[in-house]
Amino acid sequence: MTDVPRHDLRAVPAAVAVWLATLLGLLLAWELTLAVAAATVLLSAAALRARRLGRWRTAAGAGLVCGGLLLATVCPRLAGAQHDPARRPAEAGAVAELRVTLTERPRPVRSSGYAGRPSGARALVVRADLIRLRAEGADVGSTGRVILLTPVDGWAGLRPGQEVTAAGRLAPARQGELTVATLSARGPPAEAGPVPWAQALVEPLRAGLLAASATLGDEPAGLLPGLVVGDTSGLSARIVDEFRDSGLSHLTAASGTNVMIVAGAVLLLMRRVLRLGPRSSAAAAGLTLAGYVVLVGPEPSVLRAAVMGAVGLLALGLGRDGSAVPALALAVAGLVLWDPAMAADVGFALSVVATAGLVLVAPRCAAALAGRGVPVGLAEALAVPVVAFLVTAPVLAGVSGELSMVAVVANLLAAPVVAPATVLGVLATVLSVVSPGAASAAAHVAEPALDWLILVAREGAALPGAVLGWPSGWWGGVLAAAAVGAIVAAVRIRRLRVGLAVLLVVLLLVVVPVRMVAPAWPPAGWSVAVCDVGQGDALALATAEPGRAVVVDAGPEPGPVDRCLDRLGVDRVPLLVLSHLHADHVGGLSSVFEGRTVGAVAVGPGRSPGWAWREVGEQAARHGVPLVDLAAGLRLEWPGLGLEVLGPRYAGPEGEGERDGTAINNSSVVLRATTPAGRLLLTGDVELAAQADLLASGADLRAEILKVPHHGSRATLPRFVEAVAPRLASVSVGAGNTYGHPARSTVDALLAAGALLVRTDLDGDHAVLPGATGPAVVRRGR
Numbered sequence: 001m002t003d004v005p006r007h008d009l010r011a012v013p014a015a016v017a018v019w020l021a022t023l024l025g026l027l028l029a030w031e032l033t034l035a036v037a038a039a040t041v042l043l044s045a046a047a048l049r050a051r052r053l054g055r056w057r058t059a060a061g062a063g064l065v066c067g068g069l070l071l072a073t074v075c076p077r078l079a080g081a082q083h084d085p086a087r088r089p090a091e092a093g094a095v096a097e098l099r100v101t102l103t104e105r106p107r108p109v110r111s112s113g114y115a116g117r118p119s120g121a122r123a124l125v126v127r128a129d130l131i132r133l134r135a136e137g138a139d140v141g142s143t144g145r146v147i148l149l150t151p152v153d154g155w156a157g158l159r160p161g162q163e164v165t166a167a168g169r170l171a172p173a174r175q176g177e178l179t180v181a182t183l184s185a186r187g188p189p190a191e192a193g194p195v196p197w198a199q200a201l202v203e204p205l206r207a208g209l210l211a212a213s214a215t216l217g218d219e220p221a222g223l224l225p226g227l228v229v230g231d232t233s234g235l236s237a238r239i240v241d242e243f244r245d246s247g248l249s250h251l252t253a254a255s256g257t258n259v260m261i262v263a264g265a266v267l268l269l270m271r272r273v274l275r276l277g278p279r280s281s282a283a284a285a286g287l288t289l290a291g292y293v294v295l296v297g298p299e300p301s302v303l304r305a306a307v308m309g310a311v312g313l314l315a316l317g318l319g320r321d322g323s324a325v326p327a328l329a330l331a332v333a334g335l336v337l338w339d340p341a342m343a344a345d346v347g348f349a350l351s352v353v354a355t356a357g358l359v360l361v362a363p364r365c366a367a368a369l370a371g372r373g374v375p376v377g378l379a380e381a382l383a384v385p386v387v388a389f390l391v392t393a394p395v396l397a398g399v400s401g402e403l404s405m406v407a408v409v410a411n412l413l414a415a416p417v418v419a420p421a422t423v424l425g426v427l428a429t430v431l432s433v434v435s436p437g438a439a440s441a442a443a444h445v446a447e448p449a450l451d452w453l454i455l456v457a458r459e460g461a462a463l464p465g466a467v468l469g470w471p472s473g474w475w476g477g478v479l480a481a482a483a484v485g486a487i488v489a490a491v492r493i494r495r496l497r498v499g500l501a502v503l504l505v506v507l508l509l510v511v512v513p514v515r516m517v518a519p520a521w522p523p524a525g526w527s528v529a530v531c532d533v534g535q536g537d538a539l540a541l542a543t544a545e546p547g548r549a550v551v552v553d554a555g556p557e558p559g560p561v562d563r564c565l566d567r568l569g570v571d572r573v574p575l576l577v578l579s580h581l582h583a584d585h586v587g588g589l590s591s592v593f594e595g596r597t598v599g600a601v602a603v604g605p606g607r608s609p610g611w612a613w614r615e616v617g618e619q620a621a622r623h624g625v626p627l628v629d630l631a632a633g634l635r636l637e638w639p640g641l642g643l644e645v646l647g648p649r650y651a652g653p654e655g656e657g658e659r660d661g662t663a664i665n666n667s668s669v670v671l672r673a674t675t676p677a678g679r680l681l682l683t684g685d686v687e688l689a690a691q692a693d694l695l696a697s698g699a700d701l702r703a704e705i706l707k708v709p710h711h712g713s714r715a716t717l718p719r720f721v722e723a724v725a726p727r728l729a730s731v732s733v734g735a736g737n738t739y740g741h742p743a744r745s746t747v748d749a750l751l752a753a754g755a756l757l758v759r760t761d762l763d764g765d766h767a768v769l770p771g772a773t774g775p776a777v778v779r780r781g782r
Helices: 012-027 030-049 054-082 087-091 197-213 218-229 237-245 256-273 278-296 300-318 324-338 340-344 346-360 362-371 376-400 407-431 436-462 473-492 494-517 560-568 589-593 610-622 661-666 688-697 718-724 744-752
Strands: 095-102 107-111 120-135 138-140 145-151 163-171 179-185 402-404 467-469 528-530 539-542 549-552 576-578 601-603 627-629 635-638 641-647 670-675 678-682 705-707 728-731 756-759 765-770 775-781
Touching: 012 030, 012 054, 012 324, 012 340, 030 054, 054 324, 054 340, 087 163, 087 179, 095 145, 120 163, 145 163, 197 218, 197 278, 197 407, 197 436, 218 237, 218 407, 218 436, 237 436, 256 278, 256 300, 256 407, 278 300, 300 324, 324 340, 324 346, 346 362, 346 376, 362 376, 376 402, 376 407, 376 473, 402 407, 407 436, 539 560, 539 641, 539 670, 549 560, 560 589, 576 589, 589 610, 601 610, 610 627, 641 688, 661 688, 678 765, 688 718, 718 744, 728 765, 744 756, 756 775
Parallel strands: 145 179, 549 576, 576 601, 601 627, 678 705, 705 728, 728 756
Antiparallel strands: 095 120, 095 163, 107 120, 120 138, 120 145, 163 179, 402 467, 528 539, 528 765, 539 549, 635 641, 641 670, 670 678, 765 775
């Protein structure tokens, strides 16, 4: 059995008191911080007067010091923030001009593509400290913190420590923040000051890392900067989602893992290779640690890990062992006292509880497994991801409202390559300033590890039941904590193990088959499959040949359509039809090509918006696929599938500057498909004018199945629905969308026509197949 270290827990109560008191003050009222701080001082002072405290006298002394610091530093800052003069104009929504100092790098806010806007970062979040505030023509005496919501242009290149002037409209600060106001900036910053010397020093390193990464494939090129310095600007929305769903998103957060890997690599080099003593090795690792923090930026989890690492290195230099828990406690208390906002930061909380679990719990789990005959290395490898998942589950569940059920296995599979990839990325960063070629070579050596991480995340996220929905908020966190406690108790208490075993058997024999086996997907003999791609369109039309289907539209972003086609077993796409070039129909175009043979890409006469038309052309050229035009009257045939082009009757607007979304919608290709399940009318996003043109043309619009136009918007003519007379109507629409889709009037018109309504926001993927009396539908569920 491996030895379990004994930990010094005397500093823990003081750190918990500091964190809890500050959190209560941020979330509720600063007076609660005052009460907890006063109680901590009084109890600690009373404990110091008591006899027989022994070694716990240190804990009482730490509590007295921390309570005093809470009263002297945190309480005044919380009170000042909650009564700051800037709050009044913020609550009134005043127009203001601010002079600020940036405290963090601008963070992108990603959004899915819609209409003429491509997916990606359209705005930035910037945290800053006020220097001067002028609202509605009057100076406001505030030096508090603010959050700026800015456009990308002009703001993306700014660095922490720069002073800028911003103008816009104020809004109230969010609860749980130390900020006093939020500003929606109108345009680029003005009067930008110089970049601080430390940031100017590391900027060539960051740029060199991006340049070295750019020589890799698209996905590894975006992942390497995220792995090394937390720069996720190059990550696609698909990779972000897959890493989140598989429980690997912490790898791109520049967290304590990165700090430990970098400092550990330097220590290993100093001690094992150069044979330096502990003090010299600790000093070298400390310098590297300081430089790495400047390189990454002052993120809460990085600062926590850096402070803890610095304390640990100091203990190493002084020859003291077993300092992990005191170092963590000192890091928590010190950082919260220095910056009270960290007490409510989710990343900080995840970093602290994960570290505490790995230090306090993981060794005991590993020792218990080793005592039952599991090899020591395997026991430690198993204990780390299991413990990390269990201790962070309550925080993750409360914040996100979901839990990754594949996180443990995914982290176990990813662990062997994380450290090598990170070290190689850091090496590429350092080499980039002296030899770009050597930096690129180091990045290429890391590429197989990056590909493996992407593969693990992708396959993990694609598994059925990979993500479990969970109540969000405080109650969700408490419920998850109770579930974790019950699991741990059942494992430790022999009498409860039988109950846990019975529960697992029930889950395996009842719940799992119901969710994963009973709704067999895809259903045998499916003719049409509508993919749940969020607020967008994507569907597949099966041919008589297995694995072969015509695809119509690709959704708003890469990823969802790829997973949908994988589930359907589609590996050959003789024709990919893009009904029109709005982002919610072409944004996922690249995903259709992944692992599939595509015969041609078909488009209508519209060529707007210009960015989308260029993207379609580039993707087709990259894969050597021809572009073909669809015109009214054209007929296409495959075994078991026929297509007839009914519209559009006119071309949409030309030119990149064209912003008439309605005209682009009305230029959608309209198809009628003949399938074994019946006729299907595919309408793209046609609105009132195009529907009226179709009616006036005299074309036979009758179809058993209708793909409802424009996500069920209110721009649907009741006469058009009556002319189609569908028995089944499918609405492709995003859950919780802000556009009011599907509109009540459209739903009423469909129901009045006698159609059975299915929706991707409620039913997820759904397939249509021949039934005894007409088309039948099978819902996969969400």
